[in-house]
Structures are given as structure tokens and as C-alpha cells.
Amino acid sequence: xxxxxxxxxxxxxxxxxxxxxxxxxxxxxxxxxxxxxxxxxxxxxxxxxxxxxxxxxxxxxxxxxxxxxxxxxxxxxxxxxxxxxxxxxxxxxxxxxxxxxxxxxxxxxxxxxxxxxxx
Numbered sequence: 741x742x743x744x745x746x747x748x749x750x751x752x753x754x755x756x757x758x759x760x761x762x763x764x765x766x767x768x769x770x771x772x773x774x775x776x777x778x779x780x781x782x783x784x785x786x787x788x789x790x791x792x793x794x795x796x797x798x799x800x801x802x803x804x805x806x807x808x809x810x811x812x813x814x815x816x817x818x819x820x821x822x823x824x825x826x827x828x829x830x831x832x833x834x835x836x837x838x839x840x841x842x843x844x845x846x847x848x849x850x851x852x853x854x855x856x857x858x859x
Contacts, residue, residue: 749849
């Protein structure tokens with residue numbers, strides 16, 4: 741079963757340096773995830789200043805360029821994993837967030853874990 745994991749946090753973290761310990765730990769975590777076959781894809785996302793939104797409302801499309809100043813949280817990155825259960829997806833997400841807790845204690849955010857629809 742595939743799950744999409746989204747890391748959400750305040751956009752202000754985009755302007756803060758990521759601690760080297762976290763970068764090193766994430767490098768090992770991601771490498772092991774790809775080696776084991778659990779991790780299928782992952783990336784951080786650039787700030788909303790480089791993004792845009794396309795909204796459908798009232799039968800019309802509206803395009804809004806970033807930054808999205810009204811957003812309290814942004815999606816800062818994602819991971820696509822393939823695991824055998826919801827519990828295994830939770831375990832992977834907890835490991836990911838634990839790296840942040842240990843190596844960047846000031847960081848506040850969350851990982852949202854969502855199963856993909858079977859198509």
C-alpha cells in the first residue's frame with residue numbers, strides 16, 4: 741500500500757539554516773529508505789514565493805501567484821512510501837519526525853500521512 745507523507749510547518753522555517761546534524765541524519769534515513777524499497781520518492785519543496793495556485797470556483801478558474809501570505813502552514817516536502825500496513829507507514833513517519841525532534845529541537849511541524857487511492 742502506498743502512502744503520501746507531507747511535512748507541514750510555518751514558512752518562516754524556509755529562511756532558517758537546517759542544522760547539519762539533521763541534514764546528515766536525513767541523508768542516512770533517505771538512503772536506507774531507498775535501499776530497503778520502502779521509500780519511492782521524496783523531495784523538499786521551494787517556498788511559496790515560487791509557487792502558484794489554480795482554483796476552480798463559480799465555474800471559473802483563478803490563478804494566484806505566490807507567496808501565499810495567508811497560509812499559516814505550508815507543505816515543505818513530501819515522501820512517497822510503499823509499506824504493508826498503516827502501522828508501518830506510521831512507524832516511518834515517526835522516525836522522520838524523531839530526526840527533527842532530536843537534531844532541530846526548535847522545529848515545530850507535523851507529518852500528515854495519507855493512503856493513496858487504488859486506481
